[in-house]
Amino acid sequence: MGEEGGGRSCGTTRELQKLKQQALEYYRENDVPRRLEELLNSTFYLQPADVYGHLANCFSKLAKPPTICKVVGKNVLDGVGLPTLQVEIFCTIQNFPKNICSVVVATHFEVQENASPELVEAEEADRLQAVSTAVQWVNEAITQELQGVAPSDQAAVDQVLRAFFESKVQEDKERRELDRSLEDSAVPTPVPLIPPAPPPPLPPGKKKGQKQGAKDSFIEKPVLPPEPAEPVLCGSMAIGAVSLAVAKTCAMLSDRPLYLTVAALKHPQLPPPKAEPKKGHNGSKRGHQPVTGKMSHLGCLTITYDTIEQPLILIQGICANLGLEMGTNLHLAINCAAHELMDYSKGKYEVMTGAHKSAAEMVDLYVDLATRFPSVIAFIDPFRKEDSEQWDSLSNALGSRCYIIAASASKSISRLLEDGAISTPKSSGLILKHTNQTTMSDLVEVTNLLDSKKHISILGSPDAESSDDSLVDLAVGLGVRFIKLGGLSRGERVTKYNRVFAIEDELVQNRALGFNEELTFSDLNEEDGKAAEAAGPLSPAEAGEESAEV
Structure with missing residues (x-):
């Protein structure tokens, strides 16, 4: 027992000596004695509580990073x-x-x-x-x-x-294959005893599908059925949420806004400056206006109208009463949401109750609206993504003076990064949404891809969202051209507009807010894209200005 106890004591002594040696080396490498001496000299006339506070700050700098x-x-x-x-x-x-x-x-x-x-x-x-x-x-x-x-x-x-x-995608794939194999083994495939008789030959001179006695005439192309929605793996929203939360954590630990952290991810060679403390927005007070009509789930006022152009004429009258000049103080983007207008029983778009137009007629409608209302600078989802010919026609007709934007008609961010086909259908920009498995790195990569193709990026909010205002910081940090929010109704929408104002104030205080109000459209018919190239990519400061502006 004595020898065993003595051996344990010797071992403990050696461990203590080893720890002391490591501590001495650590103090020597970090020059702790000199730091303490400077600290004590600088706090000679301070109270003991202040000295302890300075000591705590000194040692906190030596602590392990979070x-x-x-x-x-x-x-x-x-x-x-x-x-x-x-x-x-x-x-x-x-x-x-x-x-x-x-x-x-x-x-x-x-x-x-x-x-x-x-x-x-x-x-x-x-x-x-x-x-x-x-x-x-x-x-x-x-x-x-x-x-x-x-x-x-x-x-x-x-x-x-x-x-x-x-790994979760692979697990889901294996599970589906297993379920499919079990179903195939459980249900035997019936074998026909008598082969079916071949169809009778067509009479001479009669084409397949042609009715008896029908005259040759122009037949419109059949309307393609909607493409199946991209599969979404159950639970995938955890990926995007955790990625955003970590980025926000980094911003808070660094004591800087989230948009500067995101800008540093996109522009690592140009670290953005630390923002000064922000002040409240000093906007002009506006009286509460009575609202009539029905509010949609997006916080927008919905009204009835007799003609397509009537809502635009109403907006013109409102702006005139407010002293705003259309096309200068205010620009319009029409969210057509054409995939919701298609009447598949008739094969046409129902633009108004009882008023149907073919895809070709829709091109003429949009060209007429853009000509009569020059303040309209963008059409969002003017067609279903299946009507590729009409996307091409509209881009050729209006691409040099309007943005043709794909939102629901665009692929998901993961698909865009996978194949890089951002112009299917043909458009001048895309609306991106931070959902599902989209990480911060994915957002940086897809916006860089759009910038390289001279396409504009728009960050949009989903249908149902919370009062979390991180979307605005993402838009500013990524340098997108516009941000698409819902109407000024309900807290989850208004809080994002307030965040836009707050970031604008910060950029003004830091003298980082530019004023570039010129809208530059790309001629989608020109392969060299000279108009878009002349504009160049947006800097983080300009990106903040654009997001705050919109």
Whole structure:
């Protein structure tokens, strides 16, 4: 027992000596004695509490940088009271866990105002499952994968999230193949005993599909059915939410706004300056105007009209009463949402109740509106994405004086990055939405891709969203040309406009806000794109000006 106790004592002594030696080397490498001497000299006339405070600040600079210790997912409600995902980031700071920030993201589901009860019930079940799966991913696998990762290393975080998502995609694929094989083995394929008789030959001179006695005439091309929606993996919203939360965490730990952190990701060679403390927006007060009509789920006023141009004439009259000049103080973008106007029973777009137009007639309609109302600078989703010929025709007719924008007609960000085909259908810009598995790195990559192709980027808000205003910071930091928000109604919309004003004030104080009000359109018929090239890419400061302007 004595020898055993003596051996243990010798071992403990050697360990203590080793720790002392490591401490001496650490102090020597970090020049701690000199720092303490300078600190004591500078605090000679201070109170003991002040000295302790300075000592704490001195040693805090030697502490290990913050790392992620826990990620928490929660099921919360969005702006219209539907389930969505909240993500909180906890970091280890000076050996203690601390809750740094949280974000709330929107689901990819669209809000249906006039949907059938069966469809609403099925979508609610899908939405709840998507949110529940995302919460499970965050609280189990993702929080384990990100433990110990520095929130300042966004590339490493996004790489971990991408690898995790790819593994989930593979699991889903294997599960579907297994289910399919089980179904095939359970249901035997019937074998016909008698082969079917071949169809009778057509009579001479009669073409297939032609009715007896019908005269040769021009037959319009059949309307293509809508393409199936891109599959969305249940729970994928966890990827985009965690990526955004980590970026916001980095911004808060660095004591700078989120838009500067995002701008640093897109322009690593030009680190943006640290913003000064912001002041409140000193905008002019406006009296509350009575609102008539129905408010849509997007916070917009919907009115009835007798002609297509009547809403535009109404806006012109309102601007005239307010002293605003159309085309100078205010520009218009028409969100056509053509995929919602198609009447497949007639094969035409129902532009008004009872008024139907073919895809070719829609081209003439848009050209006429753009000619009569020069303040209209953009058409968003003027056709379904299946009507590629009409996209080409409209781009050829108006591409040099209007933006032809694809929103619902565009592919998802992951598909855009996968194949790089941003001009299918032919357009001059895309509306991007931060949903599903889109990470901060993906947003940087897709906006760089659009910039290289001389296409404009627009960041848009989903149908159902929360009061989280991170979308505005993303738009400014990424340097997009415009930001697409809903109407000035309800808190989740108004808070984003207030964030635009706040960022504008910060940029003005830092003298980083430019004033470039000229709109430059690309002639989509010219392959060299000289008009767009002359404009050049936007700097972070100009990007902030454009987002604040819109």
